[in-house]
Amino acid sequence: MVKRILLSGYGNVGKEFVKLVKDNDEHVKEKYDIELVIVGIIGSQGCIYNEKGIDLDLLLKFGKGADALKEYGKINPLSFFKENIYDGDALVEATPTDIIYGQPALNIILDSIQAGLDIVSISKGALVTNFRKIISKARENNLRVKYSGATAAALPTIDIGEYSLAGCQINSIEGILNGTTNYILTRMHEENLSFEETIREAQSLGIAEVNSDLDVKGIDSGCKILLLSNSLLGTEYTIGDLKIQGIDGVTKEDIELAKKNGMVIKLLARAYLSDGKYKIEVKPTEIAEDHPLIGVKGTNKGIVFNTDTMGMVAAFGGASNPRGAAAAALKDIINLYR
Amino acid sequence: MVKRILLSGYGNVGKEFVKLVKDNDEHVKEKYDIELVIVGIIGSQGCIYNEKGIDLDLLLKFGKGADALKEYGKINPLSFFKENIYDGDALVEATPTDIIYGQPALNIILDSIQAGLDIVSISKGALVTNFRKIISKARENNLRVKYSGATAAALPTIDIGEYSLAGCQINSIEGILNGTTNYILTRMHEENLSFEETIREAQSLGIAEVNSDLDVKGIDSGCKILLLSNSLLGTEYTIGDLKIQGIDGVTKEDIELAKKNGMVIKLLARAYLSDGKYKIEVKPTEIAEDHPLIGVKGTNKGIVFNTDTMGMVAAFGGASNPRGAAAAALKDIINLYR
Numbered sequence: 001m002v003k004r005i006l007l008s009g010y011g012n013v014g015k016e017f018v019k020l021v022k023d024n025d026e027h028v029k030e031k032y033d034i035e036l037v038i039v040g041i042i043g044s045q046g047c048i049y050n051e052k053g054i055d056l057d058l059l060l061k062f063g064k065g066a067d068a069l070k071e072y073g074k075i076n077p078l079s080f081f082k083e084n085i086y087d088g089d090a091l092v093e094a095t096p097t098d099i100i101y102g103q104p105a106l107n108i109i110l111d112s113i114q115a116g117l118d119i120v121s122i123s124k125g126a127l128v129t130n131f132r133k134i135i136s137k138a139r140e141n142n143l144r145v146k147y148s149g150a151t152a153a154a155l156p157t158i159d160i161g162e163y164s165l166a167g168c169q170i171n172s173i174e175g176i177l178n179g180t181t182n183y184i185l186t187r188m189h190e191e192n193l194s195f196e197e198t199i200r201e202a203q204s205l206g207i208a209e210v211n212s213d214l215d216v217k218g219i220d221s222g223c224k225i226l227l228l229s230n231s232l233l234g235t236e237y238t239i240g241d242l243k244i245q246g247i248d249g250v251t252k253e254d255i256e257l258a259k260k261n262g263m264v265i266k267l268l269a270r271a272y273l274s275d276g277k278y279k280i281e282v283k284p285t286e287i288a289e290d291h292p293l294i295g296v297k298g299t300n301k302g303i304v305f306n307t308d309t310m311g312m313v314a315a316f317g318g319a320s321n322p323r324g325a326a327a328a329a330l331k332d333i334i335n336l337y338r
Numbered sequence: 339m340v341k342r343i344l345l346s347g348y349g350n351v352g353k354e355f356v357k358l359v360k361d362n363d364e365h366v367k368e369k370y371d372i373e374l375v376i377v378g379i380i381g382s383q384g385c386i387y388n389e390k391g392i393d394l395d396l397l398l399k400f401g402k403g404a405d406a407l408k409e410y411g412k413i414n415p416l417s418f419f420k421e422n423i424y425d426g427d428a429l430v431e432a433t434p435t436d437i438i439y440g441q442p443a444l445n446i447i448l449d450s451i452q453a454g455l456d457i458v459s460i461s462k463g464a465l466v467t468n469f470r471k472i473i474s475k476a477r478e479n480n481l482r483v484k485y486s487g488a489t490a491a492a493l494p495t496i497d498i499g500e501y502s503l504a505g506c507q508i509n510s511i512e513g514i515l516n517g518t519t520n521y522i523l524t525r526m527h528e529e530n531l532s533f534e535e536t537i538r539e540a541q542s543l544g545i546a547e548v549n550s551d552l553d554v555k556g557i558d559s560g561c562k563i564l565l566l567s568n569s570l571l572g573t574e575y576t577i578g579d580l581k582i583q584g585i586d587g588v589t590k591e592d593i594e595l596a597k598k599n600g601m602v603i604k605l606l607a608r609a610y611l612s613d614g615k616y617k618i619e620v621k622p623t624e625i626a627e628d629h630p631l632i633g634v635k636g637t638n639k640g641i642v643f644n645t646d647t648m649g650m651v652a653a654f655g656g657a658s659n660p661r662g663a664a665a666a667a668l669k670d671i672i673n674l675y676r
Contacts (some may be wrong), residue, residue, distance in 0.1 A: 312656075316653075
């Protein structure tokens, strides 16, 4: 069957998604009987749209971002529109994450639901700020919302909680959900570097962004555990309900001391039962050699579920890069329509 | 919606499944809108059947096995039948695994498919000996076959490969898929014990069976990697196609030597591409400190997938006991009908 995709956001991840669809169309058609057609791409200065499908080979010649869409529009002037066009079976949302207002993702998602599209979100902002609104709007319209890309992407988190642990009671979730901060803490631990030295190194390697506040202050981890908790534990929290502490206060001395005690400091994001209520917190935490996440090093991520009938189930790995995020969105689309 | 379950096999796992259904019926109904009714249980000397549902509270008073079913039949004489009755929406297959002929599971599964039941298998024998036959019979009849319980149970393996890695190319699968052998190797490594000492210990603790050949000789691991490979990599192997070496030849000296080199011996089950073909093997293998499965100790199990777009994705844990196996079957049922 043909599934028509509308993509919003054409940065690194959006472009990687286009590449992935182009490279894997045969495989996806053969294995899952799904023919993916990207009918539109929404950029910050207008959208390109063709009901028969965007010419992906041509588009990929122009780099990324609004400029690439405009270049494409110059050659296909009837494909470029100032106003966004909402058409297709599913929206793949890949605009930059804004955790204050959730825009522009929120409007794009709500307009897409209005137009009858299922939602596959890679960006976190709209979901973190307006989780219940989006989920209930989608339900009212008999549409589905998936967001593996927003919950640690190529590392299966929400899949395991929803699918592999179906029927279990999840008592707690504990994760190392951000690759950048885990890289920094790993380097500080292994090389005796200070936070300042390590963040500069991470920035020069492209592992941390120049403005790395979302990562370093624990906000990104907070967004992910929030979405997992709201989805899997039935909470209705927003980011303001969380206790979040980042890694920018972790000193060389803290690391030394932990080491001396045979411990390792990790930025743990946790949701756990306390007095009959789920509590969420993100903070640098000393873990011991026998902790299930002790082996999660460098830019790797990991998650642990503690359940009633299946015991402890943990996962780690998953490429921490734009291709991994795009692959998570492709997975969600396949699982919507297979 | 009501889903009527036929259970075959009423040993430890079968009984645990009955308990789980009884304890979780409210939760499953509320969360997934599935009302589970066990209409029949097939034992080795006859079956109990009631189209309105077996009285689980009563049944659980009688222990397990054929005798329990007979006791139940004494009180409910119209419920006990010498011949098996095939009725319901899904069969949960939990008879003992026979890897030579796959019986009695094979006949029970084929008769159930004939009668229009979806299949959820915990036992491995029928699938290992007759994988293609079962899958194609089910397809012909528009039925589905799930077997988390046969592929490491509470550890998600096939789920991750099929669902969380949808759209990926899986280049290799590597697993520690048997808890008993992993327990033995862990103890030998940590306590400098011989294989003979450790197996006796494991038997006295109930971790190894008195006849532990299936585990110790690597057959159980072989069955699991075979099912994973046939399901996820498209191979059509049977157990005879595999190169299997157990842990009964591993000596104290082998462990010493590995230790000296900073390595740990694990019973690895692997499926990997070699000259364009997937090869499967099970054998004791030295792994280094940075191997993703290095932290899998004791009766724990673990699995690693190497993929094209999502990189390495690993999982470990999952209760290695009858309750975990029963929970895996319950999960499969929920995922069939949710």
